[in-house]
Amino acid sequence: MIDRTIGIRQGKIVSMTTTTRPGPRERLLSAGRELTYEHGVNVGVDAILKRADVARRSLYQHFGGKDELIAEVLRTTAQADERRYEEALAKGGDDPRKRLLALFDTIATLTSAPTFHGCRYTAATLTLADQGHPAHAAVRTHKEHVHELLQAELEALGHPRPPQGADQLLLLIDGALAAGANRPDAPPGPAVRALAERVLDT
Amino acid sequence: MIDRTIGIRQGKIVSMTTTTRPGPRERLLSAGRELTYEHGVNVGVDAILKRADVARRSLYQHFGGKDELIAEVLRTTAQADERRYEEALAKGGDDPRKRLLALFDTIATLTSAPTFHGCRYTAATLTLADQGHPAHAAVRTHKEHVHELLQAELEALGHPRPPQGADQLLLLIDGALAAGANRPDAPPGPAVRALAERVLDT
Numbered sequence: 001m002i003d004r005t006i007g008i009r010q011g012k013i014v015s016m017t018t019t020t021r022p023g024p025r026e027r028l029l030s031a032g033r034e035l036t037y038e039h040g041v042n043v044g045v046d047a048i049l050k051r052a053d054v055a056r057r058s059l060y061q062h063f064g065g066k067d068e069l070i071a072e073v074l075r076t077t078a079q080a081d082e083r084r085y086e087e088a089l090a091k092g093g094d095d096p097r098k099r100l101l102a103l104f105d106t107i108a109t110l111t112s113a114p115t116f117h118g119c120r121y122t123a124a125t126l127t128l129a130d131q132g133h134p135a136h137a138a139v140r141t142h143k144e145h146v147h148e149l150l151q152a153e154l155e156a157l158g159h160p161r162p163p164q165g166a167d168q169l170l171l172l173i174d175g176a177l178a179a180g181a182n183r184p185d186a187p188p189g190p191a192v193r194a195l196a197e198r199v200l201d202t
Numbered sequence: 203m204i205d206r207t208i209g210i211r212q213g214k215i216v217s218m219t220t221t222t223r224p225g226p227r228e229r230l231l232s233a234g235r236e237l238t239y240e241h242g243v244n245v246g247v248d249a250i251l252k253r254a255d256v257a258r259r260s261l262y263q264h265f266g267g268k269d270e271l272i273a274e275v276l277r278t279t280a281q282a283d284e285r286r287y288e289e290a291l292a293k294g295g296d297d298p299r300k301r302l303l304a305l306f307d308t309i310a311t312l313t314s315a316p317t318f319h320g321c322r323y324t325a326a327t328l329t330l331a332d333q334g335h336p337a338h339a340a341v342r343t344h345k346e347h348v349h350e351l352l353q354a355e356l357e358a359l360g361h362p363r364p365p366q367g368a369d370q371l372l373l374l375i376d377g378a379l380a381a382g383a384n385r386p387d388a389p390p391g392p393a394v395r396a397l398a399e400r401v402l403d404t
Contacts, residue, residue: 123328178321
């Protein structure tokens with residue numbers, strides 16, 4: 001956060017740019033967001049505390065521990081990612097078929113980027129063996145939100161079975177995100193786009 | 203490994219069943235296979251050594267370290283999994299379409315099982331941030347083998363574009379394996395089976 005303020009330097013009133021540092025809760029979330037994407041959800045607590053520059057006590061005060069911090073990181077990225085889904089759909093304008101194809105074009109571009117390292121939600125699911133870890137609920141909620149989004153678009157399109165069609169489109173998204181990471185030399189864009197068209201043209 | 207041998211007990215020759223314990227290399231591979239599926243590839247070295255009941259020196263003697271053990275675990279499970287793909291195809295007999303559908307039926311069953319926790323190869327890809335880790339090459343080789351298998355079946359089927367069709371079928375497999383883990387309450391069997399039919403009927 002950048003605040004422009006007025007300050008006094010050497011007796012003169014000058015315009016200054018100061019940085020207001022986010023509080024410990026925000027710094028923990030940011031550090032968790034970055035480090036879990038770089039190193040996975042098994043990243044050590046010490047690395048998170050160091051990057052966030054907060055004391056261990058702060059982590060426990062704000063989140064009760066690492067597990068809930070990881071879950072909250074996923075809930076906040078999910079909100080941002082769901083907005084990105086809506087923005088990608090919006091690129092297709094008002095036509096339901098064009099909207100869904102615009103979304104799959106965005107996924108094709110995303111999964112072909114050299115910086116792409118896979119879906120952070122699938123990574124959390126596959127990395128966290130403890131099925132009681134609160135991150136699992138965060139992932140399921142996010143995937144259900146995406147399913148609802150896809151189902152609404154298929155309803156607008158007049159698809160004969162929107163819930164089943166949304167299952168198929170979500171499987172294609174999960175597949176493109178996994179295949180893009182597993183086979184970096186064979187970007188999944190053309191395959192996922194062709195398969196999505198098949199679902200839409202049912 | 204069970205060996206039936208002849209032994210001497212209380213002065214009499216008797217038949218005995220003894221257990222020949224696998225050597226340290228095999229025990230490390232077994233422990234690595236089990237623990238990486240239960241806890242992911244970030245499982246600690248100490249846990250592997252404890253389960254394998256071997257000294258740390260053995261790990262370095264046989265594998266040079268944990269990274270190469272993990273890669274070798276993936277290479278050995280990949281061989282077993284590729285045989286399972288061939289067995290699943292064989293259930294469909296000689297008809298190429300039936301063979302591929304039999305494979306997708308097996309994947310539908312596998313991803314709906316309560317013990318299913320996702321694909322160990324995608325898990326390794328997503329968990330290991332270091333792109334130089336030898337596990338990444340093991341995963342890519344496995345996925346290319348599955349791609350070759352699918353492409354050969356599509357050639358037998360007379361599919362118009364076998365390499366592209368195999369990209370699509372592999373994306374569907376990766377998608378079913380990811381979606382089955384991400385959404386345990388919505389098994390991906392029906393969706394992946396319907397999508398696979400679309401690819402075969404191109």
